[in-house]
Amino acid sequence: MGGISGQWQCDGREKLKVMVLWRYNQLDPFRTALQKFEHIEVSGMSFHRAKGLEADYTILLDVSEGDYGVPSRIEDDELLNLVMPRPETFEFAEERRLFYVALTRASRGVFLLTNSREPSRYIRELSDIAGDNLRFESIDGDPLHQCPKCRVGQLVERNGRGNSRFLGCNQYPECEHTAQAH
Structure with a gap:
């Protein structure tokens, strides 16, 4: 069991x-x-x-x-x-x-x-x-990266200028928090 x-x-x-x-x-x-x-x-x-x-x-x-x-x-x-x-x-x-x-x-x-x-x-x-x-998780139980600014959004990978990658809050435009992608 x-x-x-x-x-x-x-x-x-x-x-x-x-x-x-x-x-x-x-x-x-x-x-x-x-x-x-x-x-x-x-x-x-x-x-x-x-x-x-x-x-x-x-x-x-x-x-x-x-x-x-x-x-x-x-x-x-x-x-x-x-x-x-x-x-x-x-x-x-x-x-x-x-x-x-x-x-x-x-x-x-x-x-x-x-x-x-x-x-x-x-x-x-x-x-x-x-x-x-x-703790925030996907429907499959995978951890989601909580936005430290708005605390309800999740940080998701986005495309920036010149094919650069960054993390942005999925609550954009209400929350404009960004971070560097790893």
Whole structure:
């Protein structure tokens, strides 16, 4: 038995619990079927439904900017705004609380899946707080070289003038950080 789930099983514990979370119910990737694994118990639900629950690991889907991203840009119902005691003064306050709920469901680790061109503003904030405890990887698990300036972009090799090579942030033009290629 290899990997985390195999180690978990060798410790004599029950199945490793993994919770896959998303912002909106209509984005449910498990609508057709939930995968079954021998040593891993997988559950999937919206951020809202995860409140009060816990798993060993959580995977948060589409932590990117956009209408259905995190924070969501879809406006609240105007009727709901009429019954709220007072409007929030902090931008995306309710979205921030909801993201915090999803982020804190794991006892061992959290994986955030994002669009590398439009990562959520919350990833930048997490980078500032977590520093080196936050690791960026490709979908295959290969390490990505985090931009030291904006902390959400990755340094990628680019062509310069006269066929010279340099590293530039993939968040350009928002981040103009460059470094010499090795």
